[in-house]
Amino acid sequence: MGTPSQFGVYVHIPFCAERCDYCAFATWTDRSQLATAYVDACVADVTRRYREGELTSATSVFFGGGTPSLLDPGLLLRILDAIPLAPGAEVTVECNPDSVDSAKLRSYRAGGVNRVSLGVQSMDPAVLATLGRTHDPAGVERAIGWIGEIGFDSWNVDLIYGSAGESLPSWSATVERVLAFAPPHVSAYALSVEPGTRLAERVTRGSAAPPDDDDQALKYERADDLLTAAGLAWYEISNWARPGFECRHNRCYWEGGEYLGIGCAAHGYTGGRRWWTVHSPERYIAALAHGGSPEAGDERLDAAQARAEATMLAIRTKQGAMLDPGREAAAAQLVDVGLVSRERDHVVLTRQGRLLASEVTVRLAPDLLAPRTRDGG
Amino acid sequence: MAIPLERQRAVSIIAHVDHGKSTLADRLLEICGAVEARDMRAQYLDSMDLERERGITIKAQNVRLQHGDHFVHLIDTPGHVDFSYEVSRSLAACEGVVLLVDASQGIEAQTLANCYLALENDLTIVAALNKIDLPQADPDRVAGEIERVLGLPAHECLRISAKTGAGVPELLDAVIERVPPPGGDPDAPLQALIFDSIYDNYRGVISSVRVVNGVLTSGARLRFVQTGKIHDAEEIGVRTPKPVAVAELGPGEVGYLIAGIKDVGQARVGETVTEQARPAEPLAGYQDPKPMVFCGLYPVVGDDFADLREALEKLSLNDSSFTYEPETSGALGFGFRCGFLGLLHMEIVRERLEREYDLELVATAPNVEYRVHTTGGTVEVVDNPSALPEASRLEAIEEPYVRCTILTPAPYLGTLIDLCESRRGEQKGIEYLSTDRAELIYELPLAEIVLDFYDQLKSRTRGYASLDYDPLGYRVSNLVKVDVLLNAQQVDAFSTVVHRDEAYEYGRRMVDRLRELIPRQLFDVPIQAAVGGRIIARETVKAKRKDVIAKCYGGDVTRKRKLLERQKEGKRRMKQIGTVEVPQDAFIRALRLED
Numbered sequence A: 001m002g003t004p005s006q007f008g009v010y011v012h013i014p015f016c017a018e019r020c021d022y023c024a025f026a027t028w029t030d031r032s033q034l035a036t037a038y039v040d041a042c043v044a045d046v047t048r049r050y051r052e053g054e055l056t057s058a059t060s061v062f063f064g065g066g067t068p069s070l071l072d073p074g075l076l077l078r079i080l081d082a083i084p085l086a087p088g089a090e091v092t093v094e095c096n097p098d099s100v101d102s103a104k105l106r107s108y109r110a111g112g113v114n115r116v117s118l119g120v121q122s123m124d125p126a127v128l129a130t131l132g133r134t135h136d137p138a139g140v141e142r143a144i145g146w147i148g149e150i151g152f153d154s155w156n157v158d159l160i161y162g163s164a165g166e167s168l169p170s171w172s173a174t175v176e177r178v179l180a181f182a183p184p185h186v187s188a189y190a191l192s193v194e195p196g197t198r199l200a201e202r203v204t205r206g207s208a209a210p211p212d213d214d215d216q217a218l219k220y221e222r223a224d225d226l227l228t229a230a231g232l233a234w235y236e237i238s239n240w241a242r243p244g245f246e247c248r249h250n251r252c253y254w255e256g257g258e259y260l261g262i263g264c265a266a267h268g269y270t271g272g273r274r275w276w277t278v279h280s281p282e283r284y285i286a287a288l289a290h291g292g293s294p295e296a297g298d299e300r301l302d303a304a305q306a307r308a309e310a311t312m313l314a315i316r317t318k319q320g321a322m323l324d325p326g327r328e329a330a331a332a333q334l335v336d337v338g339l340v341s342r343e344r345d346h347v348v349l350t351r352q353g354r355l356l357a358s359e360v361t362v363r364l365a366p367d368l369l370a371p372r373t374r375d376g377g
Numbered sequence B: 001m002a003i004p005l006e007r008q009r010a011v012s013i014i015a016h017v018d019h020g021k022s023t024l025a026d027r028l029l030e031i032c033g034a035v036e037a038r039d040m041r042a043q044y045l046d047s048m049d050l051e052r053e054r055g056i057t058i059k060a061q062n063v064r065l066q067h068g069d070h071f072v073h074l075i076d077t078p079g080h081v082d083f084s085y086e087v088s089r090s091l092a093a094c095e096g097v098v099l100l101v102d103a104s105q106g107i108e109a110q111t112l113a114n115c116y117l118a119l120e121n122d123l124t125i126v127a128a129l130n131k132i133d134l135p136q137a138d139p140d141r142v143a144g145e146i147e148r149v150l151g152l153p154a155h156e157c158l159r160i161s162a163k164t165g166a167g168v169p170e171l172l173d174a175v176i177e178r179v180p181p182p183g184g185d186p187d188a189p190l191q192a193l194i195f196d197s198i199y200d201n202y203r204g205v206i207s208s209v210r211v212v213n214g215v216l217t218s219g220a221r222l223r224f225v226q227t228g229k230i231h232d233a234e235e236i237g238v239r240t241p242k243p244v245a246v247a248e249l250g251p252g253e254v255g256y257l258i259a260g261i262k263d264v265g266q267a268r269v270g271e272t273v274t275e276q277a278r279p280a281e282p283l284a285g286y287q288d289p290k291p292m293v294f295c296g297l298y299p300v301v302g303d304d305f306a307d308l309r310e311a312l313e314k315l316s317l318n319d320s321s322f323t324y325e326p327e328t329s330g331a332l333g334f335g336f337r338c339g340f341l342g343l344l345h346m347e348i349v350r351e352r353l354e355r356e357y358d359l360e361l362v363a364t365a366p367n368v369e370y371r372v373h374t375t376g377g378t379v380e381v382v383d384n385p386s387a388l389p390e391a392s393r394l395e396a397i398e399e400p401y402v403r404c405t406i407l408t409p410a411p412y413l414g415t416l417i418d419l420c421e422s423r424r425g426e427q428k429g430i431e432y433l434s435t436d437r438a439e440l441i442y443e444l445p446l447a448e449i450v451l452d453f454y455d456q457l458k459s460r461t462r463g464y465a466s467l468d469y470d471p472l473g474y475r476v477s478n479l480v481k482v483d484v485l486l487n488a489q490q491v492d493a494f495s496t497v498v499h500r501d502e503a504y505e506y507g508r509r510m511v512d513r514l515r516e517l518i519p520r521q522l523f524d525v526p527i528q529a530a531v532g533g534r535i536i537a538r539e540t541v542k543a544k545r546k547d548v549i550a551k552c553y554g555g556d557v558t559r560k561r562k563l564l565e566r567q568k569e570g571k572r573r574m575k576q577i578g579t580v581e582v583p584q585d586a587f588i589r590a591l592r593l594e595d
Ligand SMILES: Nc1nc2c(ncn2[C@@H]2O[C@H](COP(=O)(O)OP(=O)(O)OP(=O)(O)O)[C@@H](O)[C@H]2O)c(=O)[nH]1
Pocket: B015, B016, B017, B018, B019, B020, B021, B022, B023, B024, B043, B055, B056, B057, B058, B077, B078, B079, B080, B130, B131, B132, B133, B134, B160, B161, B162, B163, B164
C-alpha cells in the first residue's frame, strides 16, 4: 500500500495549440480566453480542499494536460503558490517543445518548479507528421538545451512508438538521439488508438494501419535494451530513470498514495474514495464560481476491490505486487510461461510480462468486480 | 355446452415457408372478431420472440374462431422443413387443411411435402393461391401447376391476398362448405388427444387437446392412459386466442387442459386422456420423429448442468422432437448429446434454452448418426464422432442417406446438379412441373446436406429453389474420423467423421479456421488435424506478445480498472481446453466453412 507520507496534486491544464491525431485527452484548442478564469477556479478549488482538510502538504505536484506550457507562467505559478508543499516536493510541468521557451522555463524554475516533462514523441519528422505533431526535432533540441542551461536536473522525455510508417530503425534512432541528450528519465508509450480521435477515424476508414502488437513488442524491447545500456533502469512498465530520478508523482499513483485532482477532467483519490471532476473547463469554472464542488462522480472501494486495484497498480512497478494467497496457482502458471518471477511474497513482471501486464493482472487480481459508481457526468 | 358436431370445423393452414400462413391467420382472426383492432399485430399467432425476430413460425398454434353459427378450430403451422413434425401433429387434430401457395412463386418443396401429409391423413384440401396483390403474381400459371402436380382442380383454387384480405371471406366460406365436420360420440367414454404441451411456471403443464369421443368436463377425475396417472381437470378452456375457461369440451372440440401436473414426464404429446370412472382405449398417438442431426450441448458454466437438464425436460414437453442424453466431454465437461430434426431446429432449441431458461451454452459441431461395423463383428450406433471405435477396430462405417427433392426454376438445374454431385449425390430423376420449373431428385448422404447445403442451394438460385428430404436408410461409405489437437491435446468436441477423400481438405480448413478463431495465448499453440494418429495438417497460433498497456495518466485508475474488468469478463466467456482459452462460439463458427 501507499507510503503514508506521499501526497500528490495533479493539476489539469486543458488547453492545446493543436490537437494531435492520436490524443483523446480532455483538452481544447479554442478556449485560451478561459485561461484566467480557469486558473482562478483552480486556485479556489485548492483553497477549498485545503479548508476541508483534504490537503495538508503535497510531496509532488504535476501540471499535466493539455499543454501547461501554453499557459502564461504567471498564471501557472498562481496555482502552484496556492498549494502547500512538503519540503523537497517534486514539482513537474509538462511542456511541448514548440510552446515552451527559455523565458517560461526560467519563470518556472524561479517559481519552484523543479522537473520538466517534454513531449517529444519521436525524433523522426515523418513520424511526427503522421502523429499530427506540430514541432520538429530541431525544436526538441532547442528545448532540451534550455532545460540544461537553466539547470533543471530532473527532466523527462515522453516518447510514442508503433505508429503506422515508423520502422524499427526509425524508432531506434529516436531513442538513441534522445539518449544523446542524457535525459535522467524517459517515458515510452505504445501508441494506442483512442476512440474519437482522428487516428481512430483513419483506422476505421482503413487509411491508416492500426498499431501492431508484435511490432510494438519488438520496439519496446529495443527501447528497453538501449535505455538500460545508457544507465536508465525500468521502474514501471513505460518508465525508465537514472537511479534517484524516478518520478515521485507517478509512483504515488502506483503505490496507492493519495492525491488530489485539480482542474477539469482530473482524478483524485482521498479517504478511500476515487473521484473525478467535470469534463469541460466551462463547467469547472461554473461549479467553483458558485462555491460548489467540481466533482462529477466517485466510487468507494470495498476491501476486496481495493486489493484488486492495488495489484493492478503495483504489478506495473519493479517492486511488483503482493501475491494474494488464493492466486498461488495462477502465479505458478505465469512463472512457467515466463511472465513473472517470484520474489518472496511478491510477484514481479519479467520483461516479457511487462508487455502482457493486462493479462497478468487479470489472472492475479483476485476481485476485479465493478464497484458501485455514482456518476453525474 | 358442447358444440354440435355439424357446427364445427377443424383445419390447419399448411404451406411452404413464407407463403403467408400466419398472415392468413391474422385475417381470419379479424374477420371473426377474435382480436381487438388495437391489439392486432402482424403474424399475431407467432408469439415467441424468436418467431418474431426471425419472421418464421416455429410452433403450431391453435385458436377457436366463431363465424356465424360455426366454430372453426384453426391451427397455424410452420413451413420450414425442420418443423414438419409440428405439421403432422396438427393434422391429427383436423378434418381439413387450407393449402396455401404463393401465386408469385408456385409450388415449392414443402408445398408438396405438406400436401402429401394431408393426403395421407385423408384430409379435405382447400387450396388457395395467396399474394395475388403482388404484380408478379401469376395465379393462372400456378393454378395450372397445382392441378397438374397435385391433382387439385384449378377451378377450385381460391385466389386470395392474406395481406389485403381479398378473397379471405370466400375462403372461410369454402372451408365451412367443403371440410366435413368432425365425427365422435358425445355419449362414449372420453378420449382426448394431447397434441401439444407447454410448461408454465405457475400452472404447471398446459396441454392442447382435441376431444375425439365423450365430453371433457372441468373438475373431472382423469386418467392419462400411457402413464396410468390420475389427475383432476383443474381448468379446461379454449383459445380465442385469449384463453377462456369453459365448463366442458365435447367431441371435435379443440382446447386446453390444465391438470396441475408439475412433472413434465406425465403429459407427453400423444397421450390419451380418459375419465377415471369410465376409462377408454388409447388413441393412435404419435410416432416421435427420428432425429437426424446431433450435437453436444454444454453449459458454459459447469454448475449449470442441473439447470440444463431441467430446461431440456421442460422444453421437450413443448417440443418432443428433440432427444437428449447426458454425456461427458474431456474438453467441455458435463453436457448432453442432443438430436434434432435439422440444423435450424438445432439452432432454435439452443436459442430457446438460452433465452427461456437463462442458460449460456456451447454447442459442438453437428453430425449425423453412424452405424459402425467392428472387426469383432458387432454393429454399434454412434451419434458422437469422438465415441467412434479406434481405426484398428473399424471394419466399415455406414451413414444415413436421404432422398432429396429440389424444386427449382429450370435455369438453375445446372448449378444444382453440380452442387449435388460435389456432395456425393446420385441423381435419380428430373421432371418438369411446367416449362420453366423442374423437380430434381437426388440421393445424398444426410451429412452432406446437414452443413451448408441449404445455404448453398439458396445462394446459387437467388433463393428460388426449395428442398425437402426423406430418410432412405444407411449405406456403407468410405468414412474416416478426423481429430483435432489443440496444444497436443485431442479436443473431443472437434472430432468429426468425413469421407476419406475430404479428410485432408477438411482437416486443413478446420486447422486454418481454428487458427483464426483461437486467440493468441501466452504460449505458442499448435493446432493439428489427425486421421488415425497421422497428422494431416498443422498450424501454430503464435504466442501473444503484447496486450493493451493502458497507462493511468493523471491518476485515472477507475478507467483502467474497468478495462481490465471487461477483459476479465471476456475471459469468463471463454472455455478452458487444457491450458488454452477458446471462445465459446469457435465450434459452430469453425464448422461454417464455406467452400
Ligand atoms: N404482398 C403480400 N405479402 C404477403 C401476403 N401474405 C403474406 N405476405 C408476406 O409474406 C411474408 C411471410 O408471411 P408469413 O405469414 O409469416 O408466412 P408463413 O407462411 O406464416 O411463414 P412460416 O410460418 O415461416 O412458414 C411476410 O412478409 C408477409 O407480410 C400477401 O397476400 N401479399
